[in-house]
Amino acid sequence: MTTQPVRWGILATGGIAATFTADLLDLPDAEVVAVASRTDASAKAFAERFGIPRAYGSWGALAEDAEVDVVYVATPHSAHREAAGLCLEAGRNVLCEKAFTLNAREAEELVGLARERGLFLMEAMWMYCNPLIRRLKALVDDGAIGEVRTVQADFGLSGPFPAAHRLRDPAQGGGALLDLGVYPVSFAQLLLGEPSDITARAVLSDEGVDLQTGMLLSWESGAHALVHCSIIGGTPIMASVTGSRGRIDIPYGFFHPDRFVLHRDGRDPEEFTADPAAGTGASLKHEAVEVMRCLRAGETESPLVPLDGSLAVMRTLDAVRDRIGVRYPGEAEQAQVATA
Ligand SMILES: NC(=O)C1=CN([C@@H]2O[C@H](COP(=O)(O)OP(=O)(O)OC[C@H]3O[C@@H](n4cnc5c(N)ncnc54)[C@H](OP(=O)(O)O)[C@@H]3O)[C@@H](O)[C@H]2O)C=CC1
Numbered sequence: 001m002t003t004q005p006v007r008w009g010i011l012a013t014g015g016i017a018a019t020f021t022a023d024l025l026d027l028p029d030a031e032v033v034a035v036a037s038r039t040d041a042s043a044k045a046f047a048e049r050f051g052i053p054r055a056y057g058s059w060g061a062l063a064e065d066a067e068v069d070v071v072y073v074a075t076p077h078s079a080h081r082e083a084a085g086l087c088l089e090a091g092r093n094v095l096c097e098k099a100f101t102l103n104a105r106e107a108e109e110l111v112g113l114a115r116e117r118g119l120f121l122m123e124a125m126w127m128y129c130n131p132l133i134r135r136l137k138a139l140v141d142d143g144a145i146g147e148v149r150t151v152q153a154d155f156g157l158s159g160p161f162p163a164a165h166r167l168r169d170p171a172q173g174g175g176a177l178l179d180l181g182v183y184p185v186s187f188a189q190l191l192l193g194e195p196s197d198i199t200a201r202a203v204l205s206d207e208g209v210d211l212q213t214g215m216l217l218s219w220e221s222g223a224h225a226l227v228h229c230s231i232i233g234g235t236p237i238m239a240s241v242t243g244s245r246g247r248i249d250i251p252y253g254f255f256h257p258d259r260f261v262l263h264r265d266g267r268d269p270e271e272f273t274a275d276p277a278a279g280t281g282a283s284l285k286h287e288a289v290e291v292m293r294c295l296r297a298g299e300t301e302s303p304l305v306p307l308d309g310s311l312a313v314m315r316t317l318d319a320v321r322d323r324i325g326v327r328y329p330g331e332a333e334q335a336q337v338a339t340a
């Protein structure tokens, strides 16, 4: 039996759009049929580079393309709501880059749209689709280290990122938290769910984005997560999960691992490594494969990256930003509308 390829549309032509498109083109059951940009020139250049048949100079034109099965939204965070919303309203399924949106309110709107229309929507939290992260979660859920007491995870890059870079620009949802902190927070919440208490401290830039943020997330069980992110310092980018009967350590690059070590109390350490046949940990193919599996199975949500999980992460990021005093342009007005 032959499988019809899933027809992808790419919305935006920046760094991750190119990486993801290259990975898609390597999958035999995926086809990239269209790309959209804010400008015709950029859409055409991207289409030529990757051999994509249709190039649109507007997001709306891609959203209206009924020959597209799913759109990958790869804009800066500030535009996820608008771009993904346009696509959902026009009847397209959507894979939307992390952080899912600027804030939980926007995320709820997208989830509402998708659920009302019976369309597929997923945050591109590729870490959750990584085979070793899935293995780690299964081990923890099966009690391999007992009851989880502490999660530690960090993601810091030294840059330097110039003031014009999206990571420093409030108008693009810049800062360490939404771009990098979303990984350690999502890691902790994968294992422990939504925290009941949140403490955070940050150093802010002159533009008002967080340069580095330290967070202590707490759960009623007594579990803690110590989480850190930075765009002014290259941290180890490691994670560990400590339980009542052992610990799991993930080395550098914890959010796309090729290896981790399980220490069960009283036993020799056990090493888990990626199956090379399944692709490297750093591949974005794992999430693309999951999206296509869901579409073929008629599932509108991925069990690996559930929408309620993405909403819970956005609520945590909102709470952290509330503690550290980061607000993005337009958010003050949104809050007034919401409470009016
Ligand atoms: N999964 C992963 O490993 C990674 C995920 N990401 C996520 O992907 C998203 C994009 O990041 P990245 O590709 O690094 O960003 P880039 O700045 O490289 O690209 C973003 C693209 O979005 C489009 N765009 C739409 N609106 C704007 C705007 N207001 N200002 C600037 N560009 C805009 C532009 O494309 P055009 O000119 O065609 O309109 C631009 O090229 C972010 O959400 C980020 O968190 C980023 C890196 C890695």
Ligand SMILES: O=C1CO[C@H](CO)[C@@H](O)[C@@H]1O
Residues within 6 Å of the ligand: 179, 180
């Ligand atoms: O999601 C991401 C993964 O890592 C990148 C850097 O290495 C980040 O900039 C990015 O946004």
